[in-house]
Amino acid sequence: MSNSNDLASGIASRGNLARMSGKDLFAKANAWTLTDEARAMGMYPFFRPLDFNDGPEAVLEGKRVVMFGSNNYLGLTTHPKVRERAIDAIRKFGPSMTGSRLVNGSMKLHHVFEEQLAAFMNKESALVFTTGYQVNLATIQAMLSNKKSVAVVDKQVHASIYDGIRLAQSNGAQLVRFHHNNPADLEKRLAALQEDEGALVITDGVFSTEGEIADLKGMSAASKKYGYRIMVDDAHGLGVLGEKGRGTADSLGVQDDVDLIGGTFSKSLASIGGWLVGPRKVLDYVKHFASSFMFAASCPPPSVAAAMAAFEVMQEETWRMDKVRDNARYMRDELRKMGFETGPTETAIVPIFVRQDLTTIAMWKALLEDHAVYVNPFISPGVPPKGALLRTSYMATHEKHHLDRGLEAFRAVGKQFGLIS
Ligand SMILES: Cc1ncc(COP(=O)(O)O)c(C=O)c1O
Structure with missing residues (x-):
């Protein structure tokens, strides 16, 4: 690769490679030189091995960096109780159940946690x-x-x-997509379904790249109006939003809907x-009709034990939730004041829109190498064309000095690349 424009066109040509046909299916892998070339230029941002991940800071290839690129929102991966419980579980129960939940892979630990999760979330059952x-x-x-069946x-x-x-489509199911975070468009799509069709409305609670909160009030109302079921993936809502961290639906008053x-x-949950x-009957059905659940090994005891300990700490140390929200609010406000485009986020995820793949990677490199600040670059096809961004995320364990160091670095690099004046 002679220059960075080649890197950009290489990124854009990934789709062509995937469509490459011929007898040898490995040929496309051999023709895929972009990653080697990007590595040689020091412009490859992925799979970089961390030496240590201490929470608000990490050590990357011997260099201490401020970590603004993890989902460790409550900072619990380093909490002594979480670490101790994982160690105890590995001593008592070993590293793996070597079997699926359906057969030899369930322990009391899984069941106890399921009861706790269901009670906390005010739902009948948990899995x-x-x-x-x-x-x-x-x-x-x-x-x-x-x-x-229709996925909406x-x-x-x-x-x-x-x-x-995609798996459901192999059962014959259909896919209907509605405009992003737009309950009015969802309602239109639901109204257009046939009388004999059943729909599952599906959304993230917090959109994982941009940190935006889904309009679950509008979406659940539309689903109810037409008599359809709604499922929310709240990967980024638990611990950050809602009372005691119950998540997005709780924070919007629609947990029951x-x-x-x-x-x-x-x-x-670290x-x-x-x-x-x-509902118990629905979870029971999933347990017996979902091959990716039935034919995969269960969550290992130390992982369950660590999550259970984190779940307890999350409810005991509620200052963590306040602090992660305060930290994210501070960064959002300051970045916006500097002139960065951060979108409609209100959560611990704060994107900095760059809207150009190559500049995003160059900014990631400058932040890391010149300022020891770790963020995640999101480029196409992981995000829509012109949607490239630096994804930053904040933790309860970031102190003001970490945040201010980040702001200084973002200001310098933002100016260097003409994103802010
Ligand atoms: C919204 C969302 N759903 C699901 C997942 C997958 O979760 P896990 O990492 O536990 O497989 C992620 C993680 O990146 C996510 O952001």
Whole structure:
């Protein structure tokens, strides 16, 4: 690659490679040189191994950086209680159940946590999964089981929801997308469905790239009006929004109007795993009709134990929720004052829109190398064309000096690349 324009055109040509045909299916991988070239230029931002992740700071290849690129919203990955419980569980129960929930993979630990999650979320039942990704694959595939089932989704939902829909489409299910965060458009789409069709309305509670809160009041009202069910993926809402961190639906006063709420342990709960709450009979159906749940190993005991401990701390140390909200508000306000475009976020995720893939990567590099500030670049096709951005996210354990250091760096790099004056 001779220059950075080649990098940009390489990024744009990924679609052509995917469509490449021929006898040898590995040929496209051999023709894919972009990553090697970007690495050689020091412009490859992905899969960089961290030496340590201490929460608000991390060590990347020997260099201490301020971490504005994780989903550790409550800062609980370093909490002694969370770490101790994971260690205890690994001593008592081992590293893995080596089997699926359906057969030998369930422990009392999973059941106890399910009872706690259901009670906390004011829903009849809960189910623990191995990842948040699996929650969407499993639930959507099981619920949308034939050609009269329709997934009606916000255009900007998480990839795992689209993948769940792809599985459902193999059952014959249909996909209808409504304009982003637009209940009026949702209502139009629901009104157009046939009398004998069943729809599941699906949205993120907090949109994961841009931090925007879904209009769940409008969406659940539209779903109810037409008699359809609604499911919310609240991966980024739990621990950040609502009373005691109950999430987006609770914060908007529609917890009872949302039929299914799902999420992950990999953000506020400082672990890995997934959760779903809703009617007992529906969860029972998912347990027996979702192949991605039935034929995958269960969430390991230390991961469940860590999430359970984080769940307790989240409810005990409510200052964490206040602090993550305050930190994010401070950064949002200051970045907007500087002239950055941050979109309609009101959560712990604050995007800085750059709207150009190559500039986004160059800014990521300058922030990291010149200012020791870690953020995540989002470029196409991960975001829509002209939607490139630096995704920043904040934690309860960021102190003012971390935030101010970030602001200084954003100001310098924003000016350097002409994003602000
Ligand atoms: C909105 C949303 N749903 C689901 C997931 C998947 O969760 P997990 O990391 O537990 O697989 C993520 C994680 O990136 C997410 O942001």
